[in-house]
Amino acid sequence: xxxxxxxxxxxxxxxxxxxxxxxxxxxxxxxxxxxxxxxxxxxxxxxxxxxxxxxxxxxxxxxxxxxxxxxxxxxxxxxxxxxxxxxxxxxxxxxxxxxxxxxxxxxxxxxxxxxxxxxxxxxxxxxxxxxxxxxxxxxxxxxxxxxxxxxxxxxxxxxxxxxxxxxxxxxxxxxxxxxxxxxxxxxxxxxxxxxxxxxxxxxxxxxxxxxxxxxxxxxxxxxxxxxxxxxxxxxxxxxxxxxxxxxxxxxxxxxxxxxxxxxxxxxxxxxxxxxxxxxxxxxxxxxxxxxxxxxxxxxxxxxxxxxxxxxxxxxxxxxxxxxxxxxxxxxxxxxxxxxxxxxxxxxxxxxxxxxxxxxxxxxxxxxxxxxxxxxxxxxxxxxxxxxxxxxxxxxxxxxxxxxxxxxxxxxxxxxxxxxxxxxxxxxxxxxxxxxxxxxxxxxxxxxxxxxxxxxxxxxxxxxxxxxxxxxxxxxxxxxxxxxxxxxxxxxxxxxxxxxxxxxxxxxxxxxxxxxxxxxxxxxxxxxxxxxxxxxxxxxxxxxxxxxxxxxxxxxxxxxxxxxxxxxxxxxxxxxxxxxxxxxxxxxxxxxxxxxxxxxxxxxxxxxxxxxxxxxxxxxxxxxxxxxxxxxxxxxxxxxxxxxxxxxxxxxxxxxxxxxxxxxxxxxxxxxxxxxxxxxxxxxxxxxxxxxx
Numbered sequence: 001x002x003x004x005x006x007x008x009x010x011x012x013x014x015x016x017x018x019x020x021x022x023x024x025x026x027x028x029x030x031x032x033x034x035x036x037x038x039x040x041x042x043x044x045x046x047x048x049x050x051x052x053x054x055x056x057x058x059x060x061x062x063x064x065x066x067x068x069x070x071x072x073x074x075x076x077x078x079x080x081x082x083x084x085x086x087x088x089x090x091x092x093x094x095x096x097x098x099x100x101x102x103x104x105x106x107x108x109x110x111x112x113x114x115x116x117x118x119x120x121x122x123x124x125x126x127x128x129x130x131x132x133x134x135x136x137x138x139x140x141x142x143x144x145x146x147x148x149x150x151x152x153x154x155x156x157x158x159x160x161x162x163x164x165x166x167x168x169x170x171x172x173x174x175x176x177x178x179x180x181x182x183x184x185x186x187x188x189x190x191x192x193x194x195x196x197x198x199x200x201x202x203x204x205x206x207x208x209x210x211x212x213x214x215x216x217x218x219x220x221x222x223x224x225x226x227x228x229x230x231x232x233x234x235x236x237x238x239x240x241x242x243x244x245x246x247x248x249x250x251x252x253x254x255x256x257x258x259x260x261x262x263x264x265x266x267x268x269x270x271x272x273x274x275x276x277x278x279x280x281x282x283x284x285x286x287x288x289x290x291x292x293x294x295x296x297x298x299x300x301x302x303x304x305x306x307x308x309x310x311x312x313x314x315x316x317x318x319x320x321x322x323x324x325x326x327x328x329x330x331x332x333x334x335x336x337x338x339x340x341x342x343x344x345x346x347x348x349x350x351x352x353x354x355x356x357x358x359x360x361x362x363x364x365x366x367x368x369x370x371x372x373x374x375x376x377x378x379x380x381x382x383x384x385x386x387x388x389x390x391x392x393x394x395x396x397x398x399x400x401x402x403x404x405x406x407x408x409x410x411x412x413x414x415x416x417x418x419x420x421x422x423x424x425x426x427x428x429x430x431x432x433x434x435x436x437x438x439x440x441x442x443x444x445x446x447x448x449x450x451x452x453x454x455x456x457x458x459x460x461x462x463x464x465x466x467x468x469x470x471x472x473x474x475x476x477x478x479x480x481x482x483x484x485x486x487x488x489x490x491x492x493x494x495x496x497x498x499x500x501x502x503x504x505x506x507x508x509x510x511x512x513x514x515x516x517x518x519x520x521x522x523x524x525x526x527x528x529x530x531x532x533x534x535x536x537x538x539x540x541x542x543x544x545x546x547x548x549x550x551x552x553x554x555x556x557x558x559x560x561x562x563x564x565x566x567x568x569x570x571x572x573x574x575x576x577x578x579x580x581x582x583x584x585x586x587x588x589x590x591x592x593x594x595x596x597x598x599x600x601x602x603x604x605x606x607x608x609x610x611x612x613x614x615x616x617x618x619x620x621x622x623x624x625x626x627x628x629x630x631x632x633x634x635x636x637x638x639x640x641x642x643x644x645x646x647x648x649x650x651x652x653x654x655x656x657x658x659x660x661x662x663x664x665x666x667x668x669x670x671x672x673x674x675x676x677x678x679x680x681x682x683x684x685x686x687x688x689x690x691x692x
Contacts, residue, residue, distance in 0.1 A: 096684045099642055110644075112577075113568050117648045120512070124655045127519045130156060135662050168522035171513065178509040179529050181501050186537055188497055193540050195386040204389055206437045208343035229261045230345075232338055233324040233405070237308045238279070239269040239301070241329035244447070245279050251332035251445075253291045256339060263321065264293040267308045269301045303416030305398075306424075310414040313405075321405060328399040332445040340442045341402045352407030352434035353426070355384070356400045359443035367551070368455060368688035369448045371558050374541060374548045376448075381440065381544035388438030391489065393430045398422030400444035407434045417472055420465030427473055427490065431480040449586055451689040452682065453641055458586045459562060460569040466499040467573030500570060507567035510560045510675065511649055515656035518668065527667045534560075557678035558687075564645055638691045646683030650676050 110118075134140060134156050143160055144153040199205075212229070234252050238245060252264055266283050270276050276297060283295040298311060309326070312318075323342060327333060333356075341354045357380045363373040387394040398421070408414075411429040418424050426436070449455040477490050509529075517525045538556040542548055548555070571577070653676030660669040681687055 092686065095686065099640060099684050111568070113564075113571070114645050114648070117645055117652070121648050121652050121655075124515065124519065124652050128655050128659055130159065131519070131659055131662060140662070163520050164522050168520045171516050171520055171523040174508070175513045175517065175523060175525055178505045178513060179525075181505040182509060182529065182533065185497060185502055185505070186533060188493065189537060189540055192382050192386050193543065195390060196382045196544075199385060199389055205441065206344055206388075206439060209347045210343045212339040212343055226258045226261065229258050230322045230342060231320060232257065232262045232342065232402075233265060233318060233321040234262060235265045235267055235309065235312055235324060235326050236329060237267040237269070237305050237312075237326070238329035240272050240275050241270070242272070242275050242278070244330045245275070246282055247332060248327065248329050249279075249282050249286065249293075252327060253286045253289075253293060254335050255333070255337060256335040259290060259292060262292065262338070263317070264291065265312050266293065266295045267312050268295065268297045269304075269308050270297070271301070303414075304419070304421075306414045306416045306418075306421035309421070310416070313408070313413060318405065323402050324405055324408070325402045326399055327444070328446070330447040331399050333400065334444070337442070337444065338402075341439065344437050344439070345402075345404060348435070348437075350433070350435050351437055352404050352411075352429045353396060353436045354402045355388075355394070355397060355436065355438050356442040356444050357381075357384075357438075357440055358397070358400060358446050360448050361445050362448055362450060365448075365450055366688055367554060368452060369450055370548060370551055371555050372448045372455065374545050374551070374555050375559075377545040377548075378541045378543075380438075384438045385440045388436060392435035392437075393486075393489075394426070394436055394438060395494070396422040396426035396436075400446070404434075407432075410434075418465050418468040419461050420469055423466060424469050424473075427469065428476075430486070430490070431476065431482055433482065449688075451691070452643075452685055452687055454586050455688065456565050456643075459565050460572075463499070463503060463566045463569035464573030466495065467570050468576075470495040470499065471574065471576075500574070503563055503566035503570045506560060507563040511564060511653070514668070514672065515652050518656040518659040518663070518665075518672070521663060525668075530671050531667050553674075554678075557675055558682075560675055561646065561678050561682050564649060568645075640685040640691055643683045643685065646679050648683075650679035650683050652676075653679060 133152060137153075139153075139156060144150075144157045234255070236248055236252060238248075241248070249264075249266065255262060264286075266279060268276060268279050270279065280295050280297075283293050286293050296312060298308065301307070303310065313324075318324075323345065325333075325338065325341070337356065341356060344354045345351055358376060360369070360373055360376070363369050384394045384397075407429055408425065411425060411432050411434070413425075414421055415424055430436075449458055474491070477487055480487065509525075513523075514525055514530065517523045534556055538552050538559075542552055542555060653672050657669050657672035657676055660672055
């Protein structure tokens with residue numbers, strides 16, 4: 001059979017569409033027609049501007065052959081994906097087996113929660129064996145008699161009596177309590193979402209009285225004198241930030257603000273001497289370019305980030321500054337960051353904090369970063385924005401915010417008593433009567449953790465710290481001279497509902513009670529609690545990130561999977577367990593490249609730091625980058641880990657799914673099955689960055 005002649009018509013259309021997508025072809029550019037060797041199989045295509053207004057509003061028509069080829073291409077890609085699934089599954093199983101085989105090294109001591117989960121796992125397996133034996137004997141149709149002489153029949157009959165009389169009632173009571181808590185938290189989320197819709201519908205947003213961007217007052221029209229710019233202190237606390245120190249320093253030094261009206265503090269807590277020298281040399285480089293920048297290094301790292309900031313604020317020259325902007329080491333503010341945030345303090349003497357939103361440079365890097373983007377998008381778009389508009393209060397995010405130094409001092413300054421110093425100072429400032437402003441349209445680039453290990457440690461700190469703070473400041477809230485509404489909001493909504501109840505019911509309901517109800521059928525958990533309400537809440541949570549809708553099911557499963565980490569952290573912080581005060585710097589990979597800074601500078605040709613950014617990205621140059629590569633290669637190879645709590649819960653959920661299959665509970669079976677697979681993937685560290 002002779003080969004099919006090439007389809008020049010489709011190739012011409014494909015090339016044209018690709019050029020248009022790249023911006024290299026305008027609709028009005030005429031294109032030459034193409035003809036193949038066989039005139040009967042090729043048709044000339046004329047590309048030009050539509051001759052009629054009606055045609056201009058419509059996309060150009062495609063021939064049936066073009067549509068056929070496009071459909072065939074998509075079918076081919078789908079078939080290729082399906083054909084590759086077996087091989088991908090084999091690779092996945094081999095990876096899982098290799099990690100299980102090599103997981104006996106560096107085994108940490110078993111935690112209290114892990115010992116409880118392990119005991120629950122043993123009981124679940126024993127109960128499944130008993131239920132399987134009863135199923136094959138037909139006892140699920142006719143229960144055995146207590147008077148039977150057979151040992152297994154006697155055991156099963158007494159088990160039925162024990163679970164009906166003693167076990168099912170307390171489990172059902174706990175299930176009802178968790179269901180009520182789940183509904184209360186769901187109502188809170190719905191109310192926040194409606195508040196966000198109202199803000200968008202009415203176009204509500206903070207308005208500044210002065211516009212430094214145009215350097216003209218809104219009401220006058222006269223140019224702003226340099227002395228009218230308030231003096232701003234910019235702080236970058238960091239610790240062993242080898243991957244991101246250069247780009248963060250460059251981003252802060254590139255601020256479009258009078259140089260004599262700002263001072264940059266590099267607050268380095270690094271214990272790596274080489275990293276100290278690299279950061280110090282970068283600071284000296286910017287000093288030579290005329291930027292007012294200081295390098296500070298503490299010999300003793302007490303109080304972690306809070307101690308670092310507290311030490312920096314104790315300098316004598318700080319009293320000459322009115323505001324302080326704080327950026328973590330992986331954050332890259334745009335050059336106009338100060339011009340968009342500082343004006344909101346003008347005429348608002350009671351405003352203590354202006355917080356900007358985070359934007360993520362690596363949100364599409366892997367599944368883990370996509371799911372984090374969903375969570376944080378809801379946090380900023382809904383929780384922070386609604387609280388800022390209607391309550392003038394929200395938790396400070398620890399970075400990408402500008403504080404009035406007077407408010408920091410009156411609120412007691414930075415304290416080292418918790419691992420969430422940002423939330424601590426925000427609560428104390430709120431109790432002192434200060435107000436906060438959240439700017440949803442001002443974004444600051446940063447980086448998301450790409451490995452599950454880094455994300456797990458970050459979430460542990462974020463959920464244990466609030467419980468430490470709640471335990472410490474509960475009496476202060478009750479005694480504070482603020483309205484009853486503010487006290488109720490702090491205690492019941494800010495702390496209890498969103499920081500304590502949420503991880504408690506999500507772990508207890510979906511990881512403990514649901515498997516228990518499979519082995520105790522007398523205690524029932526409705527399908528709407530298991531499936532429908534969580535599905536609706538997932539849809540609501542994903543609304544601020546609509547491009548993530550294809551990941552709605554993984555998001556629901558992953559959030560339930562993370563509940564074990566959040567629950568463990570919450571308990572540790574509430575009862576002062578050893579791991580509650582653990583602070584581990586979140587690992588960064590330097591995804592926020594200096595190319596972003598160059599793009600910022602190109603947007604303003606008159607900005608004098610443009611050449612400095614180009615020189616900074618070249619002078620620090622090849623020598624240091626090559627040295628960094630050699631250092632990284634010399635380090636011990638990093639490997640993915642095994643997480644025992646997640647693996648034990650995976651086996652529990654899969655065991656419960658088998659039991660639900662015996663009872664023909666459809667929705668419960670599918671939920672337990674997929675949730676168990678999700679726990680299994682996380683327990684084997686198959687989500688996020690793969691390094692081994």
